[in-house]
Amino acid sequence: MRCAPSFVPVTLLAVIAAGFVEPAVGQSFWERFAPVERVSAEPKGDYTLTDKHGPWLIMASTFSGEGAEKQARELALELRSRQNLNAYVHNMEFDYSGGVTGKGLDIYGEPIRMRYQRGSEVTEFTVLVGDFAAVDDPRAQRMLQDIKTMHPEALSATSGKSSAQNYGGFRSWLRGRSGGAEGPMRTAFMAPNPLLPHDYFTPRGVEKEVAKWNSRVEHSLLKAPNRYTVRVATFRGRGTLQGAASVMSTRVKNKKADDGEALVEAAENAHLLTEALRDAGYEAYEFHDRDESYVTIGSFDRVSQTSPDGSETPTAEVQRIIQTFGAAYNTPAEPLPSPIARKQLKVDPAVVQAQFNQAFAGEVGQTAAGLTPKFAQVEAERGKFRPVPFDIQPYVMDAPKKTVSGVFSWR
Incomplete structure (x- = not known):
């Protein structure tokens, strides 16, 4: 067990008191001042999710519609540069051209056919944060709680730009009800890397x-x-x-x-x-x-x-x-x-x-x-x-x- 020193340098206390050091959430006192390796955060860097990442990540936010990819990459870059988190961007395409069967029957006695209002094809961009070996990794659970309370500039409602974040209006309404304590990523959750095969996560039971x-x-x-x-x-x-x-x-x-x-x-x-x-x-x-x-x-x-x-x-x-x-x-x-x-x-x-x-x-x-x-x-x-x-x-x-x-x- 690591024992904390019984004294704190006066200069360090002065810096904290002056507000020049902003400790990271969930860290012990001495871990806040330990040197930490910085993750890559180049504006033109490629932070697309691959099967080498994960295998477990935190699904921070999703975007769709006009400007979705740009905003997703802005959020990933901000999480890297300001929060020192390994953030990645992943896109998925959904084909809704087949429509769905609704409840009830039409005037001809046939099942009601319905279509999606947003069109037949939708592309969503997701920002994920990792990398974790297991879904119950203690570091992942601590980071998940931190992400839920973050207020990144890329998702700020006062930035004067339209948001492509999915359910952005609803999220803003929820923040208002909670007094702003919870951020725009309050619904973040743990998720497996979608690029890994399904059997990677299958329980390895003994025959x-x-x-x-x-x-x-x-x-x-x-x-x-x-x-x-x-x-x-x-x-x-x-x-x-x-x-x-x-x-x-x-x-x-x-x-x-x-x-x-x-x-x-x-x-x-x-x-x-x-x-x-x-x-x-x-x-x-x-x-x-x-x-x-x-x-x-x-x-x-x-x-x-x-x-x-x-x-x-x-x-x-x-x-x-x-x-x-x-x-x-x-x-x-x-x-x-x-x-x-x-x-x-x-x-x-x-x-x-x-x-x-x-x-x-x-x-x-x-x-x-x-x-x-x-x-x-x-x-x-x-x-x-x-x-x-x-x-x-x-x-x-x-x-x-x-x-x-x-x-x-x-x-």
């Missing part, structure tokens, strides 16, 4: 059959209580297990394993590693899919935090896991204590390290200089141990959940 396999496992990842976890080891059938199997595996040693046996080997490695991590005091979970098994550590509702400079960094606990098991960090190659393993093997640790390096090269190839691949010794049979590798780079992932959508998923 019914896969869920059945994992429900029988004591430390199944399906039982993790929170949303996030850190993946630290992956075992994939023939693709990565044959190197280790040929050197160390008691299950398939001295014979060629087929795909089924390799998957069994993968599941075995994941299970044994999970048990070893649990014995060492880690909250470890295992998960078995159709073509791989993997091991994760921890169960978190929050995995990142905002630094004073506004950047997002992993929480201390997540960073500790990544540094302990990631090959990019100069931490012990064997992070788990294994005095029993060394005693039973009766070999020098350097011999174990050499054995692991041989297996690792067979699985994933040689590593770049400066990396320290991590491994753990697991008890494959009573009194017999073998080293298994951790992934080169652990990463945060959503813990799979058994959902209704998983029942209907197709592969």
Whole structure:
């Protein structure tokens, strides 16, 4: 936790008192004065929305009719230049030439046909603000409330120009009723990036059959209580297990394993590693899919935090896991204590390290200089141990959940 200093420079207090510093809404005292990277805000810049933005954004305002595109771009530029927000413009075309069926019947007994008063084709321009990884991102929710109370010059009713903002008159009437506390973007809301495919936002439910396999496992990842976890080891059938199997595996040693046996080997490695991590005091979970098994550590509702400079960094606990098991960090190659393993093997640790390096090269190839691949010794049979590798780079992932959508998923 970051502790605030117990004093404030006199010069800074004088500036605040004089009104020269206008703090941003929703920021802590010290974050208001931290250096913040400015977003691009060039008058001739192209800030059109793409599928690289988002995936979640705030729909700030929409425009249609004469001057709609110009006003949308003016608003986006103002949000960038004055509020330092990543604002984008997106246009959508609607074809109403087919008309709609109204209620009731005409004089001939046929359903009443209706048409849109604004014409058969309408183009709307939308200003969106982002970028957010999830709809419930705390930063997004804070920014959404800020946007609802902003009064940008581009939407000012006193500017003397006609407004192309949709429902502009109604919004102005609502502002009058609220005493002006809420701005012209008071109806802003979270929205997915419309340029991303629909299945990007489809819940990733676990298949019914896969869920059945994992429900029988004591430390199944399906039982993790929170949303996030850190993946630290992956075992994939023939693709990565044959190197280790040929050197160390008691299950398939001295014979060629087929795909089924390799998957069994993968599941075995994941299970044994999970048990070893649990014995060492880690909250470890295992998960078995159709073509791989993997091991994760921890169960978190929050995995990142905002630094004073506004950047997002992993929480201390997540960073500790990544540094302990990631090959990019100069931490012990064997992070788990294994005095029993060394005693039973009766070999020098350097011999174990050499054995692991041989297996690792067979699985994933040689590593770049400066990396320290991590491994753990697991008890494959009573009194017999073998080293298994951790992934080169652990990463945060959503813990799979058994959902209704998983029942209907197709592969």
